[in-house]
Amino acid sequence: MSEDISHIGGNASDKIKHFLFDRRKLFTAMGLAPNLEATFGDPVVAALKLSEISIHQNAVEPSSLEAKVTCKTRITQGFPGLGFSETIHVIFHAPAVLGEELQVVNTCTSAGEIVQSARTEIWSVTHHRLVVSGVHVTVKPQKPKQRNPKNDTAASKL
Numbered sequence: 001m002s003e004d005i006s007h008i009g010g011n012a013s014d015k016i017k018h019f020l021f022d023r024r025k026l027f028t029a030m031g032l033a034p035n036l037e038a039t040f041g042d043p044v045v046a047a048l049k050l051s052e053i054s055i056h057q058n059a060v061e062p063s064s065l066e067a068k069v070t071c072k073t074r075i076t077q078g079f080p081g082l083g084f085s086e087t088i089h090v091i092f093h094a095p096a097v098l099g100e101e102l103q104v105v106n107t108c109t110s111a112g113e114i115v116q117s118a119r120t121e122i123w124s125v126t127h128h129r130l131v132v133s134g135v136h137v138t139v140k141p142q143k144p145k146q147r148n149p150k151n152d153t154a155a156s157k158l
Contacts, residue, residue: 010054012067017053020069047073084141086115090134094124101125114140 005017048071058064096102103123110117115137122132 005050008050008053010052010068010070012053012055016055017050020053021050049073084139085136086139087137088134089136090132092132093130094127096122096124096131100127102131109135110137114142116140 003018003021005014005021008017008021010017050069051072052068052070054068055065056068058066101124103125105121105123107119107121108116109119117135117137120132120134120136121130123129124131
């Protein structure tokens, strides 16, 4: 374990911090291919730096624990302009098992210059039922517009 985790705050053990420090270990443990350079969004994921990993008792269900992982990044000139997810709503309706045939239905609900949204439904062809549905809204990064305090009604009331 040669990774320097001294900058990662929180009450999680060093073992957990080392495990999450390199996302390849996490994806390998989940059984996913560790060749992440070929995946969509890897430049964004690579730019995220762990800053805190904390584990606390769940306030609603005291017999359960919950984890909080905080990452930080900085938007730079070379930062990917892929846009970012503003909202993702996912609902799991039924399980899907190995060998089941699935059909993915994507519906573009808005395709503006700045904001795009889509609705997705994943259906089990095998069992004729809805497995997962969701809505995803993305926003393209924009340069902030310069505010003119003279035209700002809130500023004029000060």
